[in-house]
Amino acid sequence: MGVTVGASRLGLGALRRLPEPSRPLVRPGTVPAGIVHLGLGAFHRAHQAVYTEAAIAQAGGDWGIVGVAPRSTDTVAKLAAQDCLFSVTSTSGDGNLTQVIGALAQVRHFASDPAAIVALLADPTIRVVTLTVTEKAYQMDPATGRLRPDEAVVADLTTDRPPLTVPGLLIRGLLARAAADAGPLTLLSCDNLPSNGIRLAGLVTQSLEYDDRRVPPDAAEWVRDNVSFPCTMVDRIVPASTEQTLADARAALGVSDLAAVVAEPYRQWVIEDNFPGGRPAWEQAGAVLTDDAGPWERLKLRALNGVHSAIAYLGALAGRETIAEALEIPYLRDVMRRLIAEDVAASFTPPDGVSVVDYGEEVLGRFANPVIRHRTIQIAMDGSQKLPQRVLHTIEDLRAAGARPRWAALVVAAWMRFTMGRSDDGTSLPLDDPLATRIRAALDAGQDSPAGVVDALFGLTEVFPAELAADDEVRELVIEWLTALDRYGVEKTLAGAA
Numbered sequence: 001m002g003v004t005v006g007a008s009r010l011g012l013g014a015l016r017r018l019p020e021p022s023r024p025l026v027r028p029g030t031v032p033a034g035i036v037h038l039g040l041g042a043f044h045r046a047h048q049a050v051y052t053e054a055a056i057a058q059a060g061g062d063w064g065i066v067g068v069a070p071r072s073t074d075t076v077a078k079l080a081a082q083d084c085l086f087s088v089t090s091t092s093g094d095g096n097l098t099q100v101i102g103a104l105a106q107v108r109h110f111a112s113d114p115a116a117i118v119a120l121l122a123d124p125t126i127r128v129v130t131l132t133v134t135e136k137a138y139q140m141d142p143a144t145g146r147l148r149p150d151e152a153v154v155a156d157l158t159t160d161r162p163p164l165t166v167p168g169l170l171i172r173g174l175l176a177r178a179a180a181d182a183g184p185l186t187l188l189s190c191d192n193l194p195s196n197g198i199r200l201a202g203l204v205t206q207s208l209e210y211d212d213r214r215v216p217p218d219a220a221e222w223v224r225d226n227v228s229f230p231c232t233m234v235d236r237i238v239p240a241s242t243e244q245t246l247a248d249a250r251a252a253l254g255v256s257d258l259a260a261v262v263a264e265p266y267r268q269w270v271i272e273d274n275f276p277g278g279r280p281a282w283e284q285a286g287a288v289l290t291d292d293a294g295p296w297e298r299l300k301l302r303a304l305n306g307v308h309s310a311i312a313y314l315g316a317l318a319g320r321e322t323i324a325e326a327l328e329i330p331y332l333r334d335v336m337r338r339l340i341a342e343d344v345a346a347s348f349t350p351p352d353g354v355s356v357v358d359y360g361e362e363v364l365g366r367f368a369n370p371v372i373r374h375r376t377i378q379i380a381m382d383g384s385q386k387l388p389q390r391v392l393h394t395i396e397d398l399r400a401a402g403a404r405p406r407w408a409a410l411v412v413a414a415w416m417r418f419t420m421g422r423s424d425d426g427t428s429l430p431l432d433d434p435l436a437t438r439i440r441a442a443l444d445a446g447q448d449s450p451a452g453v454v455d456a457l458f459g460l461t462e463v464f465p466a467e468l469a470a471d472d473e474v475r476e477l478v479i480e481w482l483t484a485l486d487r488y489g490v491e492k493t494l495a496g497a498a
C-alpha cells in the first residue's frame with residue numbers, strides 16, 4: 001500500500017537508487033536517436049547496445065538506438081514499462097558486474113505498426129540500421145546466399161500490403177528513403193553469417209530485382225549510391241535469460257529488471273569502416289574498425305561457432321544440458337582441440353598475428369565458464385542455417401587443398417544424428433529448424449542405414465553444395481562417424497577416436 005510497482009521496478013524513477021557502479025554511462029532519455037536496431041534479443045542488449053552506450057559516453061553524438069522487435073511483443077512491453085532501461089550482468093567464476101544500459105532511446109514492435117518502422121528507415125536522423133535477426137530471417141539459401149523467399153516475403157515484395165518480414169521492411173524502408181532523398185544510410189548485419197554485409201547487400205539487391213516493375217530505376221540507383229553494407233564480426237556469449245538471470249539482476253540492482261540479460265565478460269566487435277552517414281565512435285568502446293573483417297569472421301565462425309555447434313550436438317546427444325556440462329564429457333575437449341588444430345586452422349588464413357590454436361584454446365576456456373548456462377538445445381537450433389558457414393566451409397576449403405576433414409565430418413554426422421530426434425538414452429530431442437519438414441522427409445527416405453541418412457540429407461541442396469555432396473571421401477567419413485554415433489553413442493565414439 002502506498003508503494004507503487006514502479007518503485008520496485010527498474011525505470012527512470014529508480015536510477016538514483018541504483019548502486020553507483022550499476023548506473024548507466026549516459027543519461028537515459030537524453031540522447032537523440034541515430035540508429036534503428038532490428039532484433040531486440042538478449043544478444044543485441046549485451047553487445048551493440050553496450051558498445052554504443054560506451055561510444056556515446058566517450059565521444060558524444062546523436063546515436064541513441066530505436067530498438068525494434070520484429071516479432072515478439074514481450075520484450076517491447078517489458079522495456080517500455082522500464083523506460084527502455086535494462087541491465088547486463090557480466091559473469092564469470094570470479095564475480096559479477098551488473099550495469100544498466102541507457103542507450104535505448106525508444107522501443108517499437110514491427111508487426112503492430114509496420115508503416116511507422118518503414119517511416120523510421122526513411123527518417124534523415126537515422127543514419128545506421130543494425131540487425132541481429134538470426135540467420136533464417138535473411139531468407140537466403142545458406143549454401144549459396146541466393147534469395148529463396150517464402151510466401152510472406154514474396155507477398156511483401158510483390159504487393160502493397162504492409163510488410164511482415166525483414167526483407168520486406170528493408171525494401172519498403174529503402175524505397176521510402178530514396179523517394180525522400182533522406183541521406184545516406186548504413187545497413188550493418190551483426191548476424192553470424194559468412195561475409196554478412198555482402199549477404200545483406202545481396203538480399204537487398206535481389207529483393208529489389210524480384211519484381212522490378214515495382215521499383216523505379218532511379219530508386220535502385222539511389223540505393224546503390226547511398227547505402228553501404230559493411231561486414232562485421234560480433235562476439236559475446238549471451239544465453240537466453242532465465243528466472244535466475246532476473247533474480248541475480250534484482251539482487252544486484254535492488255529493483256527488479258524483467259529485461260535483464262547475463263553475458264560472459266568477453267566481448268569483441270570487428271567492423272568494416274564504411275559509413276557514409278557517419279557512425280558512433282565505437283572504436284572508443286573497444287571495437288576494431290578495419291578495411292576487411294573477412295579473416296576475423298572466418299576465424300570466429302569456424303573456431304568459435306563451429307566448435308559451439310559441435311559441442312551442442314554431441315552434448316545434447318549425450319544428455320548434457322549446457323555447453324559447460326558437455327565439455328566435461330571425457331575426451332570431448334581433446335576432440336575439439338583436434339578439430340581446431342587439424343581442420344579449422346588448416347582451412348584458412350587467420351588475421352595477421354593471430355594463432356588459430358591459441359584463439360581456440362581461449363574459446364574452450366570461455367565455453368567452460370560455469371556460470372553461463374548456455375543450453376545445448378538453444379545452440380542446436382536452426383542447424384541447417386548454421387552448418388554451412390560454421391563447418392561446411394572448413395570442409396570445402398580443406399578439400400580444395402586436398403586434405404581430409406576428419407573432425408569436421410564428425411560435426412556433420414553429429415548434426416545428422418541430432419536431427420534423427422533421439423539422444424543416446426532415447427530421450428526425444430527437438431528439431432527446431434526452418435527446414436524441419438524437408439529434413440524429416442529426407443530422413444524418412446533414408447532411415448534404414450547411416451549411408452541412407454547421409455545420402456538423403458546431402459540431397460538438401462540449400463545446405464550442402466553439389467560438389468561437397470558428390471565428394472566420396474567426405475561421404476565415407478560422415479558415414480563412418482554416423483555409424484559409430486548410432487551404434488556406440490557419443491561417449492564411446494569420442495573415447496575411441498581421441
Ligand code: CS2
Pocket residue numbers: 192234235236237238304305308309378379380386
Ligand atoms: C551460438 C552463438 O547460438 C549459437 O548458435 O553459437 O550465439 C554464440 O554464442 C555467439 O555467436 C558468440 O559470439
